[in-house]
Amino acid sequence: MQSKQIFDLLTREYSIILATTENDFKIVKALRTVVLSAKYSMSPQVLESKGYFFNQDDQQSFIYLLRHNSTDKYIGTVRVFFINKHTPVQEMPMQKDGNVKGIATLTQELPICEISRLALSNELPENKDFSSLELHTYLSLALMTAARINFFLYHYSNIFAIMERSLQRILKRQHVYFDSIGDAVDYNGMRFPFVIQQKNFLIAGKKTEETMGQLTKYYLKDLCKNPDSFWKFIDNNPYLERSDIQLDRICKLFKEYGDDVDMSLLLGLEKDTAPTPTV
Numbered sequence: 083m084q085s086k087q088i089f090d091l092l093t094r095e096y097s098i099i100l101a102t103t104e105n106d107f108k109i110v111k112a113l114r115t116v117v118l119s120a121k122y123s124m125s126p127q128v129l130e131s132k133g134y135f136f137n138q139d140d141q142q143s144f145i146y147l148l149r150h151n152s153t154d155k156y157i158g159t160v161r162v163f164f165i166n167k168h169t170p171v172q173e174m175p176m177q178k179d180g181n182v183k184g185i186a187t188l189t190q191e192l193p194i195c196e197i198s199r200l201a202l203s204n205e206l207p208e209n210k211d212f213s214s215l216e217l218h219t220y221l222s223l224a225l226m227t228a229a230r231i232n233f234f235l236y237h238y239s240n241i242f243a244i245m246e247r248s249l250q251r252i253l254k255r256q257h258v259y260f261d262s263i264g265d266a267v268d269y270n271g272m273r274f275p276f277v278i279q280q281k282n283f284l285i286a287g288k289k290t291e292e293t294m295g296q297l298t299k300y301y302l303k304d305l306c307k308n309p310d311s312f313w314k315f316i317d318n319n320p321y322l323e324r325s326d327i328q329l330d331r332i333c334k335l336f337k338e339y340g341d342d343v344d345m346s347l348l349l350g351l352e353k354d355t356a357p358t359p360t361v
Contacts, residue, residue, distance in 0.1 A: 100144060145199075227298060227301075235329055305329065
């Protein structure tokens with residue numbers, strides 16, 4: 083019952099949305115301004131000068147928003163900063179800003195990405211089924227699910243993140259196993275650098291039929307219903323090509339096999355025995 087409640091929370095009450103328009107990016111900046119200023123105990127002016135609200139890195143990123151549907155209020159955002167052979171910035175934020183060293187061997191096979199700028203409002207609408215702490219946990223999970231969906235769409239060799247242990251534990255319960263790649267760094271508070279390699283993401287994809295897996299399928303299928311704004315975003319991004327993106331293949335699988343399509347097929351990272359198409 084709890085799993086269904088969480089799924090309903092994150093698909094009916096809230097929605098994960100890819101930021102594609104100028105208005106979307108204004109919302110991202112406004113959210114970061116409020117959340118990060120309080121989180122880091124710094125003035126908006128100082129954080130603005132450091133490029134925390136919007137900078138060049140955002141131009142080579144997928145940025146997702148989390149919206150409360152009934153109020154049309156945006157309450158969270160997360161960034162998937164990517165590096166491929168076309169991008170002008172070839173170091174991840176954790177390297178150039180977070181001073182994480184000794185990971186060069188993990189950054190050679192492109193594309194790679196780093197999950198960063200996760201910002202979740204502390205002023206969340208009340209929910210009759212979940213406490214404020216539970217709500218915060220599940221909405222954080224939704225933002226990390228956005229990053230996971232992005233991996234299905236664009237096959238990175240490695241996904242990096244600097245995060246608190248508590249977030250790592252939430253992901254671990256969903257069979258998403260990030261590996262520690264160093265000691266804690268002072269990145270506006272002590273946090274730990276992690277990576278999940280493609281082979282481990284494949285394992286997670288096979289095991290995850292819980293909330294995160296259900297959400298991934300839901301939002302990928304939803305994207306297939308109306309992909310125009312997504313493709314416009316890809317076409318307008320100078321560092322991405324349609325051939326980089328897996329959406330057409332994923333949509334074909336949903337059309338061919340229905341909701342029961344296997345997660346490993348959606349990932350498309352190895353050959354699997356195809357399920358019997360639904361009639």
